[in-house]
Amino acid sequence: MNILITGGAGFLGQRLASTLLSQGTLQGRAIEQLMLADLVAPRHDAVLADARVRWHTGDLLAQLATLMAQRWDAVFHLASAVSGECEANFDLGLHANLDTTRHLLDACRAQTLAGHAPALFFFSSSVAVFGSDTALPLPAVVRDDTLPTPQSSYGIHKFVCEQLVADYTRKGFIDGRCARLMTVSVRPGRPNGAASGFLSGLFREPLAGLHSACPVDLDTMVALSSPANTVAGMVAVAQADRASFGGRTALNLPALTVSVREMLAALEALAGPQVMGLITHQADPSVAGIVSAWPSRFENTRALRLGLSADASFTGVLKQYIHDHPETVRQPQARQRLGLPEPH
Ligand SMILES: NC(=O)c1ccc[n+]([C@@H]2O[C@H](COP(=O)([O-])OP(=O)(O)OC[C@H]3O[C@@H](n4cnc5c(N)ncnc54)[C@H](O)[C@@H]3O)[C@@H](O)[C@H]2O)c1
Secondary structure (H helix, E strand, C coil): CEEEEECCCCHHHHHHHHHHHHHCEECCEECCEEEEEECCCCCCHHHHCCCCEEEEECCHHHHHHHHCCCCCCEEEECCCCCHHHHHHCHHHHHHHHHHHHHHHHHHHHHHHHCCCCCEEEEEEEEHHHCCCCCCCCCCCCECCCCCCCCCCHHHHHHHHHHHHHHHHHHCCCEEEEEEEECEECCCCCCCCCCHHHHHHHHHHHHHCCCCEEECCCCCCEEEEECHHHHHHHHHHHHHCCHHHHCCCCCEECCCEEEEHHHHHHHHHHHHCHHHHCCEEECCCHHHHHHHHCCCCCECCHHHHHCCCCCCCCHHHHHHHHHHHCHHHCCCHHHHHHCCCCCCC
């Protein structure tokens, strides 16, 4: 199987690549080639060392003719401008998230019309498709049949692309599946332009001994998923046969519902009071407005049917981050408390 991952140098793209390479197959077929396409070059050494991996850099839309000259059995379309970027730059959002997806879908359609089997097409949608509209207020619990009413450009683009994937699937051009990802936390690396970025930075930065500011009210409720659980959900959606996936509508991945206050309490219990001293409260109405418009409680019947479940606790999510990235924990008392050896 030849697989293309767009956004393959990104946070989830790299983790997805690593997971697919170690499982070795997708839908029962051996993975022969994995192409990572991104604006930037991938940096994950273990992934790049694998002989099945290739990469291609550049704007996806500009590179589409080159990339799609090859036939792909599966496309994981992850490349995307993030929520804050789309709010700040309307044209960037339209280009990166809408125009690019539409042309990528058309390139897959051309391959099918040329006589190939329809490619498996996974699209990473987002919890940001949900929001509260005056005419259609968000219900307390979002279910699989809740109508998305996105309240940001990013959410609108994701919802439009979900519909395109459904229609290209209906027409038999692709075998499309869309999964709505919850906010993924804790994300390693540098802060990005996502409005939800603080839901990682609030923990990652203090653990590293750096100051961090909380832009929202502590009682803000959020729907989260750990990186490992998110990638497991993405793979399960791609692996499922069409009947088990059920229809063509996007599937909400499971969510851990937690308040920012509970998240901080989990951090303090694990890493100690010195880490908490690095956190201040600095209200940011624009971030608070975007994040509080997203739903926090889900009833995930379809995902549960695929055998997926939410992370059990935010403590478990934090432990996963510390286990995966022990070198990033640099606050001395936290290292000691967590039993991490002295850094070299
Ligand atoms: N991480 C989350 O919390 C979360 C939540 C919901 C949905 N998602 C979705 O999951 C996907 C992956 O998210 P992520 O956290 O890995 O994001 P990321 O920003 O780490 O990765 C996205 C990658 O896409 C690339 N990219 C952006 N525009 C491009 C273009 N025009 N051409 C080529 N490459 C381009 C970026 O360089 C980046 O490496 C995205 O579609 C995102 O919208 C993520």
